[in-house]
Amino acid sequence: xxxxxxxxxxxxxxxxxxxxxxxxxxxxxxxxxxxxxxxxxxxxxxxxxxxxxxxxxxxxxxxxxxxxxxxxxxxxxxxxxxxxxxxxxxxxxxxxxxxxxxxxxxxxxxxxxxxxxxxxxxxxxxxxxxxxxxxxxxxxxxxxxxxxxxxxxxxxxxxxxxxxxxxxxxxxxxxxxxxxxxxxxxxxxxxxxxxxxxxxxxxxxxxxxxxxxxxxxxxxxxxxxxxxxxxxxxxxxxxxxxxxxxxxxxxxxxxxxxxxxxxxxxxxxxxxxxxxxxxxxxxxxxxxxxxxxxxxxxxxxxxxxxxxxxxxxxxxxxxxxxxxxxxxxxxxxxxxxxxxxxxxxxxxxxxxxxxxxxxxxxxxxxxxxxxxxxxxxxxxxxxxxxxxxxxxxxxxxxxxxxxxxxxxxxxxxxxxxxxxxxxxxxxxxxxxxxxxxxxxxxxxxxxxxxxxxxxxxxxxxxxxxxxxxxxxxxxxxxxxxxxxxxxxxxxxxxxxxxxxxxxxxxxxxxxxxxxxxxxxxxxxxxxxxxxxxxxxxxxxxxxxxxxxxxxxxxxxxxxxxxxxxxxxxxxxxxxxxxxxxxxxxxxxxxxxxxxxxxxxxxxxxxxxxxxxxxxxxxxxxxxxxxxxxxxxxxxxxxxxxxxxxxxxxxxxxxxxxxxxxxxxxxxxxxxxxxxxxxxxxxxxxxxxxxxxxxxxxxxxxxxxxxxxxx
Amino acid sequence: xxxxxxxxxxxxxxxxxxxxxxxxxxxxxxxxxxxxxxxxxxxxxxxxxxxxxxxxxxxxxxxxxxxxxxxxxxxxxxxxxxxxxxxxxxxxxxxxxxxxxxxxxxxxxxxxxxxxxxxxxxxxxxxxxxxxxxxxxxxxxxxxxxxxxxxxxxxxxxxxxxxxxxxxxxxxxxxxxxxxxxxxxxxxx
Numbered sequence: 001x002x003x004x005x006x007x008x009x010x011x012x013x014x015x016x017x018x019x020x021x022x023x024x025x026x027x028x029x030x031x032x033x034x035x036x037x038x039x040x041x042x043x044x045x046x047x048x049x050x051x052x053x054x055x056x057x058x059x060x061x062x063x064x065x066x067x068x069x070x071x072x073x074x075x076x077x078x079x080x081x082x083x084x085x086x087x088x089x090x091x092x093x094x095x096x097x098x099x100x101x102x103x104x105x106x107x108x109x110x111x112x113x114x115x116x117x118x119x120x121x122x123x124x125x126x127x128x129x130x131x132x133x134x135x136x137x138x139x140x141x142x143x144x145x146x147x148x149x150x151x152x153x154x155x156x157x158x159x160x161x162x163x164x165x166x167x168x169x170x171x172x173x174x175x176x177x178x179x180x181x182x183x184x185x186x187x188x189x190x191x192x193x194x195x196x197x198x199x200x201x202x203x204x205x206x207x208x209x210x211x212x213x214x215x216x217x218x219x220x221x222x223x224x225x226x227x228x229x230x231x232x233x234x235x236x237x238x239x240x241x242x243x244x245x246x247x248x249x250x251x252x253x254x255x256x257x258x259x260x261x262x263x264x265x266x267x268x269x270x271x272x273x274x275x276x277x278x279x280x281x282x283x284x285x286x287x288x289x290x291x292x293x294x295x296x297x298x299x300x301x302x303x304x305x306x307x308x309x310x311x312x313x314x315x316x317x318x319x320x321x322x323x324x325x326x327x328x329x330x331x332x333x334x335x336x337x338x339x340x341x342x343x344x345x346x347x348x349x350x351x352x353x354x355x356x357x358x359x360x361x362x363x364x365x366x367x368x369x370x371x372x373x374x375x376x377x378x379x380x381x382x383x384x385x386x387x388x389x390x391x392x393x394x395x396x397x398x399x400x401x402x403x404x405x406x407x408x409x410x411x412x413x414x415x416x417x418x419x420x421x422x423x424x425x426x427x428x429x430x431x432x433x434x435x436x437x438x439x440x441x442x443x444x445x446x447x448x449x450x451x452x453x454x455x456x457x458x459x460x461x462x463x464x465x466x467x468x469x470x471x472x473x474x475x476x477x478x479x480x481x482x483x484x485x486x487x488x489x490x491x492x493x494x495x496x497x498x499x500x501x502x503x504x505x506x507x508x509x510x511x512x513x514x515x516x517x518x519x520x521x522x523x524x525x526x527x528x529x530x531x532x533x534x535x536x537x538x539x540x541x542x543x544x545x546x547x548x549x550x551x552x553x554x555x556x557x558x559x560x561x562x563x564x565x566x567x568x569x570x571x572x573x574x575x576x577x578x579x580x581x582x583x584x585x586x587x588x589x590x591x592x593x594x595x596x597x598x599x600x601x602x603x604x605x606x607x608x609x610x611x612x613x614x615x616x617x618x619x620x621x622x623x624x625x626x627x628x629x630x631x632x633x634x635x636x637x638x639x640x641x642x643x644x645x646x647x648x649x650x651x652x653x654x655x656x657x658x659x660x661x662x663x664x665x666x667x668x669x670x671x672x673x674x675x676x677x678x679x680x681x682x683x684x685x686x687x688x689x690x691x692x693x694x695x696x697x698x699x700x701x702x703x704x705x706x707x708x709x710x
Numbered sequence: 711x712x713x714x715x716x717x718x719x720x721x722x723x724x725x726x727x728x729x730x731x732x733x734x735x736x737x738x739x740x741x742x743x744x745x746x747x748x749x750x751x752x753x754x755x756x757x758x759x760x761x762x763x764x765x766x767x768x769x770x771x772x773x774x775x776x777x778x779x780x781x782x783x784x785x786x787x788x789x790x791x792x793x794x795x796x797x798x799x800x801x802x803x804x805x806x807x808x809x810x811x812x813x814x815x816x817x818x819x820x821x822x823x824x825x826x827x828x829x830x831x832x833x834x835x836x837x838x839x840x841x842x843x844x845x846x847x848x849x850x851x852x853x854x855x856x857x858x859x860x861x862x863x864x865x866x867x868x869x870x871x872x873x874x875x876x877x878x879x880x881x882x883x884x885x886x887x888x889x890x891x892x893x894x895x896x897x898x899x
Contacts, residue, residue, distance in 0.1 A: 025872055074856065132878055133869035151869055159870050179867060179875045186879065191792060207852040217825055217865040217880025224821045225788070242852060246844050260721065261808035264880070265860035269852040272816050275788035
């Protein structure tokens, strides 16, 4: 990661205006979005959008031709090109040909993508952005920090200063006055401009129609007052049928701004009369700029399903801390990272992609059903292939790939940590490692790993056997969690076997783009875990569970290692997370809670992988309630704690403030105990509360439940 | 009025529009003229009212109407619209569940009067109210016209500090006037 990039992160995180505005917005967005979708079946709606957009992506060439044919039949001029330079030239030539001195624009990300303003301005043409946010950042000489709210990072004081310096002195920081001022100044520009430039939200092939959505009404003026209208349309905006407009127009306002409908929608299918009675010149530029290539990529084709609502930004725990100037280039946030890699260059997304913590929040709200974190991982993998892994990382993974060496090093670490250890924690690390313990204590490596202690447990002879996959944290830092699991399983009449050959699940390698290492780990684990005849393979770490259940398969798929797939699938079928298994056993009457217990308040933190990939959020809550706890829900219970595996080590600057929010919410819940299903979250949250000397107990659900069964 | 109208009213008011209903054209006209007077419309720049040609006007004597409110102009053009305080036009359909109005906006007049003035009065025939977007899009299609406009509430922005501010580039007020068309006009009351 470039030093400059890290500095930008630190600066953003410490900018209270930015984090305040984005933080308040993301909190408000969650509820207002939900309200906007009341009475709608979001899953059905987004399935429809994904299906229709995916169809369009598979028929891009055909739809572009059809659009051109239908639009041209009605008098529209259509120009299609893959080359951004040709787009700029086309517009400049058109402007010159008609003596255009002044252009007004309504918001168009496609024009930002090709730096159109700069090009026209350097040719002496005045370009006025008319979307208020875009105008502000144009005056300030900045780029948009958010795809829907370009100037969300600026305060009214900053806006007043920009207006005063760039337009007319003496503007006061009062929002209604600033808006009125903008209205007046831009009105003149609208009336004077000879050319209007817009983007489009949808381009309907069967009718040659552009659908343009705005709240301010600027697109209506841009398409009404100047005699020439140029629309720059990315090919991903194409849809086959006019009826495809319905699902997109239903979802876009709700997802983008939590409105039932945007104030204005214009559907333009051909030239209309100008105010002087002449016919408007309507030019549509169908811009490819690698979109065709993207639609032909088996992994990235789904990115064409994006409707540019920016909801992935609004729910992202990282975006709300750093904003779009750090998290993105022209296009921002999760989807922006992907679009940057394609429309700019893979290299350009290198630093940005590392910001994704893989919490999966965005996958729950994306109206295009895009697996944004999955695609970012794929970018990471391709970047790693292209430029190779960093040397230090390579060294680490070569150790992880050698199970015996890895495990003996972890054992050795127990001895080496002694001088730093206080109880079960390491509170301070020396030198460059100190970042890791600045905001949370780290767990000490256990004296004996679970793989040793588990053999000493006297288990009753049982007919049913399950295999326990511990994962590194439980094995070497929290063996107690594994011991608790054995205790509970034994009560259900199940014996727990611990396959010795198990090793790291490969998640750290995979999340760093080192898929070869992850595949090596996967093969070792599959061999170990399929060696025994067991009814389940259980894990108490959701990240490991996801690796075993889903990611071994997708890693092999990414690498084209088809020969490993059947066994990976065989394993996946047996894999289950701790809470889901226990819930099954309780429901089947094989485990009984002690009766009549009143255990007081508890709060539950949803771990990202458990809730969003394994879809288990009710199971642990129901178990805790059945045990006799009163669940006192914390605010944003399912928001990431900032751990993200090695993320918290790579980006402590971001991990720490995310954790800070989580700790505040835990404290506000008023519960003396916080439980969760992930040893990684325990490490982060327990470590954070230890640093703050809080009395709140942090435990894994398995530890909390161990003594609650008959 | 029925439940669909109530839904429309609720949704449109939620996005800061005003909604009225009159059982006949005459009542609707009286309301509009009264409104124009109340808004201070007069024969001076920045105080004009511009009324785009529409079905509603067909049975009325425009000369007589404009005589009753000085500054009310039926010959709409760009210059006069830019100097108008109020714009009046007829919208073709209304969608109840989003509080949206839809218009065949190919004639430039109907866009000028609904974009440039501060206040937009939108006339809608009562029986042109449909429940939702899909039903609206069966009635107005891009095959029929080159410009379809959707209007939902007045112009708005939240671009500065996310504070909702009404009236950026378009009208800051949207007054929706439903009127019933008598059955002898070919439509059901």
